[in-house]
Amino acid sequence: MKKMLELIDVKKVYNQGKTNEVVALDDISLTINEGEMVALMGPSGSGKSTLLNVIGGLTPVSSGKIFVEESDVTKLSEEELAALRRDRIGYIFQHFNLLEYLTAEQNVMLPLLIQGYSLNNASTKATTLLRELGLGGRVQHFPRELSGGQEQRVAISRSLITTPALILGDEPTGDLDLSSSEDVMKLFRRVNKENKQTLLLVTHSEFIGSLCDRVIRIDDGKIVENGELVK
């Protein structure tokens, strides 16, 4: 089985050496294979968002190695990281997901445009996807005209639009009601099956966790459960 993501002894310390030093990730090692759909759970402040950030190279690690497919994220240049995020990773954030001055469609088009797509092609793809997610009537709406759940679905569309190999979701269903959450999870499962896309989803919901292939639990920056309980 091909490894999609491998973390080896990853440590992330905020404000190192200062009085407000926080060890957000404490020697995390884990592996996720291609085509897996994994839930990342843990109490607030346990380091979930930090973990997603270091994987995408949004923030540097203090020590350790992170492999996304073959490349070591910790060794990549800014330019290579940007290319990795653009072509291989799709992000869904916990808060603040959309650019307020772009319409739903334009928000979804953006990743395609920076890949070099033409406006027309990008627009067609974006509309199709938004329609699939039940936002057909909201294509030309600005974020301020959408509900929290609709916004989140637009953000999800944006992360899916480039068919990235790895999708990192920080509470993607946090703002959604139960049935919408289920729909989104179905969509995730579909792309996971159809395109062999790998998903790492942060969630607080045991129900969502139960819909995934595996649950990784962290507490205080350490893995406490990885599929089964860590001994």
Place this chain on the structure above:
Amino acid sequence: MVIIGLSRKYVFRRPSQNLAVLLGIFLGVSLFIGIQVGSDTLAQGFGAVAKHNLGSKDAAITNRVTNFFVDNNTYTNILPSGKNTYAQNYLNELRSNSTVNQYVGSLSQRLQFSVTVVNDLLGTIEISEPFVGIPKNETGFGDLTNKNNQILKISDLKPGEVYIGRSLANLLFAKNDKIIGQNLTISGSFNSLAVPFGKFPIPSSLISYNKSILVKGVFEDNGKGKEQLSRFIAAPLSWVQQVMKDALQSKRAKSVLPVIGYGVNPINQIIVHWKADVNTNDKRTMAFNATRDAFKLIIGPQFSQFYQYSNSIVVIDSFVKLIADSLTLLLNVFGSLIAFAAVLVIVNIQSLALQSREKETGIVRAIGASRFQITMTNLTESLFLGIIGSAFGILGGAAYGQILILILSYSFGISLTDLSLVITTQIIINSFIAGIVLSQITGLIPAINASRVNIAEVLRGIKPPSSEKFGKKSLYLGAILTVLAIFQNLLYQDSVFYKGQEAFTNFTTSETNYLNILTLIVGPSLLLAYYRSKKLGLTLASAGLVFWAYFNIFVVFDWIKTGSGGLNYILYLMFSLIVGTIALIGTNLDFIANVGEWLFNLFARTKKTPIRGTSMVAFRQMRSKKVRSTLTFALFATILTLNIFLGTFSYSFRYGFDNVILTATSGSDVMLLTGQPIPNSVNYSKQLTDHFQTPGNNSGLKLNFVKGFTYSNPTTGYLQKNGSLKRGGTLLTVNSNSLWDSKGSWILKFNLLDNKTGTPFETGKNIQGQPSANKEDEAVWKALSNNTYIPNKNGTLRPIILLNTLVSFQGGQVKQLKRPGDSVWLNLTTGGLQEFVVGSILGENPLNSQSQGGGPPGAGSGIWFVSDQWTQNLTAYSGLTTSQNVFLGQSNAGDVRSKSIDRLITDIEIFSNKNGSAFRTKYGLFGVYGFSVYSIFEAQLEGQFRFFGFLQAFTSMGFVVGILGLFVVAYRSVAERKREIGMLRALGFRRRDVLYAVMLELIVTGLIGLVIGIINGIVLAYGIIRSGSGSAGTSVQLLIPIDILTIYIAITLGSALLAAVLPGLFGSRIPPSDALRYTG
């Protein structure tokens, strides 16, 4: 308490945002102070220069009636009998008078007249230089000192020895010449007295003198040498009196004319120097009044009839105050536009700062703070900032003022030692008021807006769209303006609704109609904005403003026939254009942004490029942040409009005159004046042309021809038959020899203003049919040189005269007094008046421009052309009948601007003036002084150009403010967008994509400002050129200064780029995860 607590917290908790606001206020206050400091300093500088010219003269008595004080015998019939009124005796009486002694430190006598001075060795010459006789043991007026600071004592000078001032020495001697021990020749003439001697009046006659002087020292521009800025010759009073007496003596020997009346020791000035404690203008005025009464008692009741006593220092002070006031006004007008730009910066920054804490405001409101508390908190905060900003603003203003001083000293040639920074307590108080007002005004609207936030929506982190229509205020304002406009237009009797196009034939009515129509455009548009849509209303109002301004500049200015405009019309146009274009583009920014994005994508069509994402982010950001983008480009639009307007205008005025000069001078490029009239018998013109058949040594130029004209003595002309309505002037005679070359072809083309529009004169043939103005001119000049008689209003034939424009000012309007076909009258030697009929009005010509000694060519009055034949009969020519004293010539340079013409003039001066030259040896020294005709125009334009240069430098400071403001705005706007940048990075934007997006937005914004500024600036310059009434204004061409424009374009785009790169780089370097966590 809550308010102060919160606001204090904000001030210190948000250093970077508040630093920006602080910087904005600092810039605004600096500008404000700078303008004041600049004009105060300028006033002081002008004052210093003017006082320099006085030397240490506090007040002076000069004579009114004649050139000199007179003695008792002369005015036996006039002056009280028994009084010995020799000037020296006055002086003695004055010195022993107790009132005088109470105020006056010292009194000194002077005999001073203007001389032509020639360096015999070099042939160099200066005319009208003061030759000043100073008493040998004068005290109390400072000393003349040389460059080694040694005192040059007048008492050391023997007869014939003089000291000359540094600035005169620089003109007369070549750089490394030995000056001391050299000989100079002075020459000149004065009028003997015309004395009402019983029943037999003794007429005045011209008395010439010619003396060699030996330079014993050169004094510098300090102490007593400050007088006339060291441009004079100082000699012992007794010897200057001797020169005058000798001249009178020689005249007396030559003719029977009795020349009396100057007394044994003539003087023509008594200089008053106050005691040290008379040191304020109030005290000076008191001393002046008291001493004037004392003088009156001594000299008698005729005092004010014969003498003039001037309170020199006080007069200069009030004159300087006048200059300073008008300058301050001008600076304030331009400064207000710059200040407007500064306000744009501050509002921009203030709203950014408040926007960025919207969420916080939402929270504070959610926990129960009232809107009033929020507004007050924010205002209190900006009050803190206003005070701190003002304090720094004083320093900034001082720096700005200092820069203005440097520019001033450069522009007006005022020495830096005369200009010191004047910062009064008033200025400091004003600056605090300005800072506080600025901070409160600019903070008010953003603060109110901040307090109005929709709590739920800001907490969600999104902003509601602004409303489609304007609020109630727009309704009220619109209604008031509309009603006002209707009344204004109805009540105004010269309204366009009554008079149609006629309403625009006069400058003043056009100006009023401009404003009336303006209100009519804005009022209803505001109503529309309330009832229909904000966008439609604003678009209509702003498009209306722009259109109306354009219509006035391009169409109405053609209709205006009378009157001339002040600064106001242009100011209204400027404000309409600036406000109109900014509002028009601002309201329709979404459209502009869409076009921009579309264009950009057209250019970026290559398949694999992330640029489309970048451009989408940039342009969409721009149109969503309409207000911020508008404020930013408005900043540039305002400042560039001002700068490009001034640049284009002054450039056009400088170089757009070339066509005027070429017309006026075609045919002649050299002008010569003589210190003394050259008799016709000498035939100087022929001597010169013969000599310069072989090119001059210095210039390598030949002279094609030289033509002589005769200036009369200053005389009086009458505009009415009965000898009333006097106008002072000088006659200039023309004969056929003056205008045609040896082959008989017409060579000197003077520009005649309106013989085309005036009543044509009859010369035997009708010139109306002549196609070319030049032919028409020729016909007029031919009539003049042949002494042709033309019909007056009654049809009687009278001799022809050509007049300069004679105008009167009535109620702010210029009225032309005489038109072709009208008559004027001149004194005849036989008594009585001779009627002349105006053949034409003179435009620009080098002769009359020179005689005015300033102002734009043709603007003055005073030169009247008559036929040579009248020199015999007119009193103006008494004593001058057979001499010529001004010559126009043509070299073979081919270009009036050629620098070799100046060298040809040196050649001519050497030929005519140099000791031992064939001409001088044979005919004597007449003091021939030459200059290139082009230099007359250049000298006249120089002053204007310097002034424009100063204004431009002044407004460029606004440009600097704009750029600084832009930096702050760009920095803040990137800082506000940290989270967005983090998200873009997470989506795969490279660092440079982020940078490009920020750059693109700012450059496009800058570009909009640039385009507005260039178009507005050029159109306004065109407007002011077209509005210029009178001959000078209309002949100027609009010239676009490409190099200046290029500089502005480069600086604008460069600074927009720089302002984007720095924050863009900074933004792109924040780790994306940090950026994502940023909450403002």
